[in-house]
Amino acid sequence: MLRAQNAPAFRVKSHSFSRSSGPRSRAKPDRRIRARIGSRERLLQERLVTVTIGCRRSRKGPMHSSERLDPTDRPALQPAPLIKALAKFKVRWVLCGSQVLALHGAGIVANDLDVVPHLESENLRRVAACLEYLRAVAAYLDGWGGERGTLEACRAWRPVPPTSENLDWLFVTHLGMLDIVIEKADPYESLMDHAEVRSAGGTPYWLCDPRRVLKALEGRARKKDRERDAIYRLMRRRLGMPELP
Secondary structure (H helix, E strand, O other): OOOOOOOOOOOEEEEOOOOOOOOOOOOOOOHHHHHHHHHHHHHHHHHHHHHHOOOOOOOOOHHHOOOOOOOOOOOOOOHHHHHHHHHHOOOOEEEEOHHHHHHOOOOOOOOEEEEEEOOOHHHHHHHHHHHHHOOOEEOOOOOOOHHHHOHHHHHHOOOOOOOHHHHOEEEEEOOEEEEEOOOOOOOHHHHOOOOEEEEEOOEEEEEOOHHHHHHHHOOOOOHHHHHOHHHHHHHHHHOOOOOOO
C-alpha cells in the first residue's frame, strides 16, 4: 500500500501463545482448531469488556470532523485509535500484512492497517458500521480497481450493502489508511491458527503468525516488495523459514 509520511511507531505489549514452525495450510480448520479459536475469542472478548463498557453510541466520526476526506488523501497512520474503533464495534478480525512484520522487528514503516475480518454477516455489518463511524471513503489508486476504482466511484462509495464484495477495499480515514482484506487474504479462521494477542493503547487485538505474511509475499514483484527483499530474507532466517532462490 502507499506510504504514509511520518507514521508513528506502533507501541504494543505481547501476550504470546505457542506457535509452530512454518506456514499452515489454507484447508478448513478441524473441530479441535475451531474449538481453540472459540476459546481464544472468548478470552479476547473478556479483555474487550473494559474497552467497550462506557463507550458512547454516537455514530459521529472520530474527532467529530465535518471535513469529508477525499479518495486521494493519505493521512498518517494512527494504529491504536483505529484498533480502538474496531473494538468499539466488536469487530472480529486479525491483523496481517507488513504491520505484522514491523511488530516482529522488521525495519518497515507500515502504510496502512491490514484487517482480515470474519465473514459472517453480522460481523460484516459491524465492519460497515465502523467504517461509517470513521467517515471512511474508498481510496483512489490510479489505474487500479477497474470501474470500481475510478475517482468518481470511490467518491460515491458507501458502506452499504455490508457485503464482502463491497467492503473488500483500501479506505481513507482521519486515523490513516485502513485496508479490509478479504479476497487476497487467507481466511480469518486459518489466520487465527497460531495467532497471538497484542495490545495497542490498552486495546487487545489478534496478530497473525508472521510466517503467514512472509509466505504470502513469496513471488511478489511489486516495487515496495523488491525494495524490501533484504528485510524479508532476514525475517525468514530469524523465523527459521527456508531460504528463497
